[in-house]
Amino acid sequence: MNRLQSIARAQRGFSLIEILVVMALIGIVIALVANRIGDGAVRGKVNATKIALDSISGKIETYALDSGSAPDRLEDLITKPGSNDNWNGPYAREKELKDPWNNAFQYRKPGSEGRDFDLYSFGPDGKEGGEALKFADIINDN
Numbered sequence: 001m002n003r004l005q006s007i008a009r010a011q012r013g014f015s016l017i018e019i020l021v022v023m024a025l026i027g028i029v030i031a032l033v034a035n036r037i038g039d040g041a042v043r044g045k046v047n048a049t050k051i052a053l054d055s056i057s058g059k060i061e062t063y064a065l066d067s068g069s070a071p072d073r074l075e076d077l078i079t080k081p082g083s084n085d086n087w088n089g090p091y092a093r094e095k096e097l098k099d100p101w102n103n104a105f106q107y108r109k110p111g112s113e114g115r116d117f118d119l120y121s122f123g124p125d126g127k128e129g130g131e132a133l134k135f136a137d138i139i140n141d142n
Contacts, residue, residue, distance in 0.1 A: 042124055045100040046138060049121050052096070053140035056105060057119055059091040070117045074107045099138075101126060 059077055064070045066088045071077060077092040097105055099121040111118035120139040122128055
């Protein structure tokens, strides 16, 4: 009987508490990995937005060279404004005027701090302001 009892003890397996502890640890690891992957995706879109802002700034400057000043609105890069005889566009396509989150880029003329214009995105949250990666505005320093 001693031999049968020792075989039965060896085959008992894991207790419910041991299984729950392991599952909790696996859940924590998965949550940490998913968070890192999610932040990486946001960082990638932020970098893509910075590149897009630089590109649009160049298109605004080309418009300004042709017309004598920056456009009054971003849409003037796509469609000729009625009063501009020197317009040689279109300078951009409509889809270029949206950030990776499908929100329109923000444009202000004249810009702040003596700049001709300000060009920026509200970032991942689509709202003005914010500081953390998922909330911060993305500003082009043209």
